[in-house]
Amino acid sequence: MNYILTVPDKRKDFLEELLKAMPFLKARPISKEKAERVNDMLDAIDELKAIEAGKRKPRSMKALLREL
Numbered sequence: 001m002n003y004i005l006t007v008p009d010k011r012k013d014f015l016e017e018l019l020k021a022m023p024f025l026k027a028r029p030i031s032k033e034k035a036e037r038v039n040d041m042l043d044a045i046d047e048l049k050a051i052e053a054g055k056r057k058p059r060s061m062k063a064l065l066r067e068l
Contacts, residue, residue, distance in 0.1 A: 004035075004042070
């Protein structure tokens with residue numbers, strides 16, 4: 001099972017110590033840019049699920065092009 005965690009900088013050292021103490025866990029840090037891309041993808045997936053569930057209306061192609 002995979003998780004994405006957001007940890008405040010002041011707690012980073014504590015979490016790293018905790019993860020090292022658990023040999024059954026594999027953890028590796030990622031860059032802030034990569035974390036931002038992952039969060040953007042997760043937001044997009046949530047938006048697609050909301051559209052499929054009928055909770056949101058999809059945007060038109062014109063609206064998408066105007067945003068770019």
